Amino acid sequence: MNRVFQSVLLVTGGVAFFVVAALVPSHWKVIAPEVLAKAGEGTESVATRVEFLLQSEKPGMASLLAGTPGLALTNAATVSPAIADLIGKRPMLRLSGGAEPIFEKLFSNSYTEEQFEESFGGVMNADGIITNSASLFLNSGLRLRLQQSLEESGNAIVRSLLRTREIRHFSRLHPIDHPTGAALDVSAMMTALLVQSGALHQDTARTLQLWAETAVAGPNRESEKIEIYYLCLLNLASRMGYGPLAELTRHFDSARSIVNASAVSTGGEPMDFHVYYAASIMIEDPDAVFGFLDRSADRKRAVASLVQALNAGAGAVRFLTGSEHKHVASRSPLVSLGATPVASLADNLGLVPMAARLPGLALFLRIFLFGLAGLMLTVLVFRIAGWSAAEQDRRFPALAGTPAPWLFLSRNLVVALLLAGFFWVVTEPPAEATENSVKARDTGASISPSPVQFIFSTSSMNNQTLDQPTLIVLFVFLVVQFALYLICRLKLSEIRRADVDPALKLELLANEENLFDSGLYVGLGGTVLALSMVTLGMVEASLMAAYASTLFGILFVAILKIFHLRPVRRKLLLESREKQ
Numbered sequence: 001m002n003r004v005f006q007s008v009l010l011v012t013g014g015v016a017f018f019v020v021a022a023l024v025p026s027h028w029k030v031i032a033p034e035v036l037a038k039a040g041e042g043t044e045s046v047a048t049r050v051e052f053l054l055q056s057e058k059p060g061m062a063s064l065l066a067g068t069p070g071l072a073l074t075n076a077a078t079v080s081p082a083i084a085d086l087i088g089k090r091p092m093l094r095l096s097g098g099a100e101p102i103f104e105k106l107f108s109n110s111y112t113e114e115q116f117e118e119s120f121g122g123v124m125n126a127d128g129i130i131t132n133s134a135s136l137f138l139n140s141g142l143r144l145r146l147q148q149s150l151e152e153s154g155n156a157i158v159r160s161l162l163r164t165r166e167i168r169h170f171s172r173l174h175p176i177d178h179p180t181g182a183a184l185d186v187s188a189m190m191t192a193l194l195v196q197s198g199a200l201h202q203d204t205a206r207t208l209q210l211w212a213e214t215a216v217a218g219p220n221r222e223s224e225k226i227e228i229y230y231l232c233l234l235n236l237a238s239r240m241g242y243g244p245l246a247e248l249t250r251h252f253d254s255a256r257s258i259v260n261a262s263a264v265s266t267g268g269e270p271m272d273f274h275v276y277y278a279a280s281i282m283i284e285d286p287d288a289v290f291g292f293l294d295r296s297a298d299r300k301r302a303v304a305s306l307v308q309a310l311n312a313g314a315g316a317v318r319f320l321t322g323s324e325h326k327h328v329a330s331r332s333p334l335v336s337l338g339a340t341p342v343a344s345l346a347d348n349l350g351l352v353p354m355a356a357r358l359p360g361l362a363l364f365l366r367i368f369l370f371g372l373a374g375l376m377l378t379v380l381v382f383r384i385a386g387w388s389a390a391e392q393d394r395r396f397p398a399l400a401g402t403p404a405p406w407l408f409l410s411r412n413l414v415v416a417l418l419l420a421g422f423f424w425v426v427t428e429p430p431a432e433a434t435e436n437s438v439k440a441r442d443t444g445a446s447i448s449p450s451p452v453q454f455i456f457s458t459s460s461m462n463n464q465t466l467d468q469p470t471l472i473v474l475f476v477f478l479v480v481q482f483a484l485y486l487i488c489r490l491k492l493s494e495i496r497r498a499d500v501d502p503a504l505k506l507e508l509l510a511n512e513e514n515l516f517d518s519g520l521y522v523g524l525g526g527t528v529l530a531l532s533m534v535t536l537g538m539v540e541a542s543l544m545a546a547y548a549s550t551l552f553g554i555l556f557v558a559i560l561k562i563f564h565l566r567p568v569r570r571k572l573l574l575e576s577r578e579k580q
Contacts, residue, residue, distance in 0.1 A: 007380060014376035021369030022427045023346040026355045026362035028472070030329040030429050033308070034347065036320065038356040040313030047073045049282060049314075057090070059083040060097020060241040061281065063127045068278040069271040070307035083127045095136060097129050098243025102197045106146055107136070133245055134237035137186040150192050157205050160212040161192040169219040170227045187230035190237060199246035201253045208255065229255050232262035239265050239273065248277065251284050260290040272299065275306045279321070282314045288321040301327045319356065329429050367420070374419035378412050411490065414483040421476060473545035477526055481552040484519045488560050491515060496568050502575040509569060516560060523553020 025032040046065055050073065053062040059082075065071075066079040073079070087093050092104045123132035130136065137143055150158055165176045165188045173184040191208065194200040200208075208226065215223035236258065237245055252258050261280075265273040276293065280286035289306070296302035305328040309316040320328065346352050355362035495508045526549030534546060 007383065010376045010380040010383075014373045014380065017369045017373035017376065018423060020349075021366050021373060021423070023349065024351050024355065024362055024366040024369070025346055026359060026366050027326075027329075027428055029326065031305075031320065031323060031326050032329055032352075032355070034352050035355045035359075036309060036316045036328055037312050038347075038352050039319035040309065040316030043313040043315030044282070045074075045313050046071055046278065046282065046310055047075045050079060051075060054079070054082045054086065056099065057086060057093065058098035058243055058247070059086050059093050059127065060129050060243040061247055063097075063125060063129055064240065064244050064274065065278050065281065067125070068274045068307075068310070070275075070304070070311075071278070072311055080127055083129070087128060094124070094129055095241075096243050097133075097241030098247065100197060100243055100246060102149075102193065103242055106149060107142065130241045132238050133240065133242040134186060134190070134234055136242070137190065138182060140182075143182075143185055143189060146189050146193065150189065150196060153192075153196055155196060157195050157209040158192045160209045161188055161195065163216050164188050164212045164226060167215060167223065169223060171224075173227055173230060183234060184230065186237075187234050191230070191233060194246060194249055197246065200249050201251070203253050204249075204255055204257070211255075225255070229258060232259045235262040235265060240277070244277070248280060248286065251280065251286050253287070257287055257290075260294075261286060264290060264293060269300075269303075272303050275303050275310070278310055279306050279317050282310065283317050283321065285318075285321070288318075292321040292323075296327070298327070304328075319359075323359070367424070370420040370423045371416060373423060375412065375416035378416045378419055382412065411483075411486050414479060414486055417479050418483065421479070470545045473530065474548050477523075477545070477549040477552050480522060480526070481519055481549075481556045484522060485556045485560060488512075488516050488518070489564065492560075492564060492568060502572045502579065506569065506572050506576065509565070509572075516565060517557060519553040519557040519560070520550075521553075523550040526550070526553075 025035050046068075050062045050066050053059075053065070062079060063083055066073060066076060092107065093099075095107050096103045123130055123135050125131050137146070147162070150162060153159070165181075165185055167173075167184075168175050170184065173187070174181045176185045191200070195205050195208075208229065211222040211226040211229075214220060215226050236248075240248075248261065249258065252261070261276070264276045272293075276286075276289055279289045283289070292306070293299065293302050305320060306317070308328045309320040320326075351362070354365075491512055492509075495505055495512070498505065498508075500508075527546050530546035530549060531543070534543065
């Protein structure tokens with residue numbers, strides 16, 4: 001009865017732990033939609049932010065956020081009428097896109113209605129707001145007024161930036177007295193205007209001052225940096241009004257952030273930048289949004305995940321951009337397993353809130369519970385099969401205590417790990433491919449232009465890191481080889497402790513030679529299999545993980561034969577010679 005009770009307890013516990021582990025919505029490759037929704041629960045929504053922007057007289061930003069593709073705004077129908085009402089009361093908002101006193105003072109009474117339509121009709125959006133702030137400064141008369149206004153400033157950073165307008169050693173920008181010098185003139189004075197109006201982060205402003213003062217002295221690395229900065233600023237200015245640009249630059253804590261934003265605007269689909277801008281404004285951290293896009297191997301899927309997060313709220317965007325190499329699943333992994341009611345059960349048990357607030361703990365809990373389930377079911381199977389240490393001692397009293405109990409414990413743990421890994425693979429949602437993922441990989445497209453990356457990076461070396469798929473493959477190969485090692489140790493211990501003649505033991509060891517070499521065969525087979533899967537695109541692990549299979553096989557077989565098999569054979573040979 002005691003054995004039956006123990007078996008029932010093992011079955012019940014193993015199944016219970018497996019079910020609870022499967023309910024924990026924490027995964028390596030994806031984020032469950034219910035977890036993302038929980039992370040955004042109670043945080044600011046895009047609709048709320050748009051309403052606040054309209055109340056703050058920033059129709060340019062409100063129009064840009066409301067026009068982000070894929071967003072489902074509850075107040076979408078009221079945005080355009082509200083923008084039209086604002087512009088009707090303050091026509092200058094068409095130029096600035098937001099309440100910018102210095103900017104509006106500069107451009108006040110500069111255009112009649114006819115001149116405005118003629119000059120900027122091609123760069124206005126459906127709400128009648130300028131979407132190309134760089135075009136506003138192409139008028140030389142306006143630039144002269146801006147120059148006179150900025151020269152009266154007592155800001156030392158502004159004066160340093162104005163001096164860069166006359167630099168002649170830039171490779172792509174020309175000084176103001178050159179026929180094509182408008183680009184440098186516009187970018188330098190726009191930067192100075194952003195500094196003067198407080199729309200540039202103080203750390204970025206100080207960095208630009210240092211670069212500007214050094215660049216004027218002659219061709220050097222700082223002149224390359226500030227030229228790239230100017231080019232990137234022009235690129236951003238050509239894609240949005242001055243108000244939205246100023247709001248974005250307020251959150252750039254380094255010049256590199258502007259380079260990153262420019263790279264997003266030119267490195268993908270047009271909607272990518274809209275989504276990047278909306279996410280950056282919602283969490284006020286453009287670098288976090290760029291980092292999420294930059295480390296993603298599938299840009300289209302990353303953008304779609306950002307859209308889902310934006311629809312869930314600012315908290316969801318923070319949760320997503322803080323995740324490593326993860327996208328949002330198209331549907332709940334629990335639902336994909338045909339367990340629709342189970343998703344609500346996970347929420348009721350508090351597993352979804354835990355995964356949203358403490359993702360590391362949720363992942364650990366999932367792994368730990370799968371391990372417990374695997375261990376309990378492993379003990380149950382070995383107990384039924386009669387392969388436990390207690391059963392071996394009962395059936396063979398003469399061999400009691402052999403092999404050593406720790407070998408049985410190690411065997412159980414390794415098999416439990418393999419079973420837990422199997423549970424994990426079965427319950428993990430499959431990776432979802434998109435149409436452009438292969439194309440992006442084939443062309444080698446990158447978010448950031450390589451020259452810009454080189455100049456702004458602290459090191460030109462490419463630091464390789466171990467990603468999660470590679471670590472998982474390495475762990476699987478290591479566990480398999482360790483399991484084979486333990487099996488061989490059990491067999492070696494069984495032969496060594498058998499009550500037979502030493503010569504017969506030597507023959508038994510020779511008979512098990514193929515078993516002792518099995519680590520090499522499995523290791524080579526794992527390498528071939530892994531290389532085939534990488535070639536076919538079935539997994540994303542690095543080649544290092546594939547070759548590690550053979551390496552682990554060589555190491556474990558070498559340890560087995562040199563440190564365990566060789567001493568046993570030597571002892572048996574000596575015993576056999578003594579008997580002769």
